[in-house]
Amino acid sequence: MIVLEVLIFTIVFLVIKYFWNNRRFYYLASKIPTSVFDYSIRGIYNIFTADSKMMFKLINQSFNNKSDIAKTWFFHVLFIVPNNPDDVKTIFNAKQCYDKPNFVKFSSKLEKGSVFGDLDYWQSHRKIMSPFFGHQGLKTLIPLFNEKSRILVKKLENMVDKEAFNIFHNLTALTLETILNVMEYDVDIQNREPKSRDVFIKYLDEYTKIAFMRMFKFWLHPNIIFKISSLYKKQCHSMSKCGMVFTNDIIKNIRTNTKTNEDEKPKSFMRALLNPKYNLTDDEIKDEVRSVILGGQDTSAIASSMTLLMLANNKDVQQKVVDELHQIFGKTQETPNIELENLNELVYLEMVINEVMRLYPVVPFVVRHVDEELILGENYRIPAKAAVIVPIIRIHKNKKYWGDDAEEFNPERFSKENFSKIHPYAFLPFAKGSRMCIGYRYAMMLMKIQLSLFLMRYEVDTDLKLDELEFTVQVMMTVCQGYMIKIRDRKC
Numbered sequence: 152m153i154v155l156e157v158l159i160f161t162i163v164f165l166v167i168k169y170f171w172n173n174r175r176f177y178y179l180a181s182k183i184p185t186s187v188f189d190y191s192i193r194g195i196y197n198i199f200t201a202d203s204k205m206m207f208k209l210i211n212q213s214f215n216n217k218s219d220i221a222k223t224w225f226f227h228v229l230f231i232v233p234n235n236p237d238d239v240k241t242i243f244n245a246k247q248c249y250d251k252p253n254f255v256k257f258s259s260k261l262e263k264g265s266v267f268g269d270l271d272y273w274q275s276h277r278k279i280m281s282p283f284f285g286h287q288g289l290k291t292l293i294p295l296f297n298e299k300s301r302i303l304v305k306k307l308e309n310m311v312d313k314e315a316f317n318i319f320h321n322l323t324a325l326t327l328e329t330i331l332n333v334m335e336y337d338v339d340i341q342n343r344e345p346k347s348r349d350v351f352i353k354y355l356d357e358y359t360k361i362a363f364m365r366m367f368k369f370w371l372h373p374n375i376i377f378k379i380s381s382l383y384k385k386q387c388h389s390m391s392k393c394g395m396v397f398t399n400d401i402i403k404n405i406r407t408n409t410k411t412n413e414d415e416k417p418k419s420f421m422r423a424l425l426n427p428k429y430n431l432t433d434d435e436i437k438d439e440v441r442s443v444i445l446g447g448q449d450t451s452a453i454a455s456s457m458t459l460l461m462l463a464n465n466k467d468v469q470q471k472v473v474d475e476l477h478q479i480f481g482k483t484q485e486t487p488n489i490e491l492e493n494l495n496e497l498v499y500l501e502m503v504i505n506e507v508m509r510l511y512p513v514v515p516f517v518v519r520h521v522d523e524e525l526i527l528g529e530n531y532r533i534p535a536k537a538a539v540i541v542p543i544i545r546i547h548k549n550k551k552y553w554g555d556d557a558e559e560f561n562p563e564r565f566s567k568e569n570f571s572k573i574h575p576y577a578f579l580p581f582a583k584g585s586r587m588c589i590g591y592r593y594a595m596m597l598m599k600i601q602l603s604l605f606l607m608r609y610e611v612d613t614d615l616k617l618d619e620l621e622f623t624v625q626v627m628m629t630v631c632q633g634y635m636i637k638i639r640d641r642k643c
């Protein structure tokens with residue numbers, strides 16, 4: 152009996168101590184309006200059993216709040232959800248929000264690396280890699296982007312006038328082959344048989360699915376529990392099977408082909424990472440390679456696939472894109488060589504890509520950890536240790552910033568004149584601030600080149616209706632039905 156009393160007393164004491172120590176956290180949280188998260192028995196059952204499609208629905212539900220800011224509790228984690236671009240600006244530029252919450256880091260096997268690494272680690276690595284993702288560094292990649300896109304166009308010849316096919320598979324093979332080539336690793340993926348080519352996609356999909364599920368299943372956060380679950384085995388297996396299998400070879404290849412001199416100006420970010428002056432271990436470099444592959448491969452393939460699906464559904468817009476291409480390159484079916492100055496001329500195509508990424512952001516929300524108390528606007532203080540979810544997808548469709556037709560597809564919003572009137576933090580496909588996407592210029596260049604070459608050669612059509620599309624999220628938002636398109640030779 153005494154033992155039980157002592158036990159109850161200890162538990163009550165610890166609970167009171169916990170709340171007392173964290174009283175400011177709970178006080179500040181109480182001042183922020185609450186959004187709806189369904190905590191009924193059914194709601195909790197859904198959280199425990201949800202797959203990633205259901206999880207996306209649940210998260211979207213929790214954003215259903217008209218106020219500028221909302222909070223939602225996900226068990227013990229406090230999420231702050233800002234819904235106005237001024238607050239998003241503060242968050243993306245505040246030093247105390249550079250870090251990612253622990254539950255995001257837990258969910259990845261890439262415990263280091265730019266995407267999931269700790270703050271100090273991220274800062275030093277970003278500095279090493281940034282110059283290669285700048286304008287000058289990327290200029291040298293234009294011939295490679297042309298060459299890889301030309302292979303895509305050639306490969307698709309046998310799909311002309313055939314059944315609908317999922318263009319994402321072709322585009323993801325292109326983006327992977329390209330990024331591996333950038334890392335000086337020569338591998339032929341586009342020309343593989345679909346069965347062997349798609350193995351990679353399948354395992355990458357499985358890997359990210361598990362990472363996403365783990366983020367929201369808090370009981371799987373402690374490594375000790377995760378490692379005895381079947382998911383861990385599955386994640387290790389998929390990681391070894393997908394592109395991560397290339398990482399050892401990439402490093403070995405560069406190490407054997409070069410003697411990296413400390414004073415030598417490196418030609419690629421891979422060589423920069425291998426420079427002895429940074430003293431990085433092989434594991435650190437591998438994590439970085441994986442971060443760039445994960446960050447850069449599926450993302451641009453999804454955005455390009457979605458652009459083609461939208462063009463297939465909006466023939467007038469497709470025609471305008473083609474008119475622009477013909478104006479720049481002449482009326483020909485031949486695949487031209489796209490130069491840097493052409494990229495600047497592809498103004499309408501860029502407007503279309505932006506409008507697609509507004510309506511269907513590849514990364515629909517990003518998460519940050521609040522390290523120290525943060526003041527938002529005049530009314531709210533966000534307590535330290537909260538997590539912030541920036542709901543990119545909601546801000547992109549907020550009528551206050553995009554007008555009453557915010558749900559409609561209209562590339563004209565991105566004309567120079569119209570876009571200059573939009574809040575700079577109302578459009579966030581690559582996030583913003585110091586931790587924004589390092590590869591955004593790379594992605595825009597590659598997408599413009601591959602879409603131009605594709606559209607010069609093929610007309611694109613689809614039987615998929617936009618209002619029937621279903622989406623799922625595993626960090627990235629994808630169409631459940633696949634990006635099913637049909638192609639015909641374009642008549643000039």
Ligand code: HEM
Nearest residue numbers: 265266446447450451454513514517581582588589590594
């Ligand atoms: C349409 C294509 C792309 C989209 C929509 C996209 C989107 C994003 C977003 C929203 C983030 C910020 C995530 C956060 O703050 O939590 C991010 C980070 C990142 N992206 Fe991209 N990305 C794209 C293409 C690329 C490419 C092509 C590369 C590399 C070649 C790349 C590499 C990275 C890396 C390394 C990070 C982590 C940056 C850091 O934490 O400092 N991304 N991306």
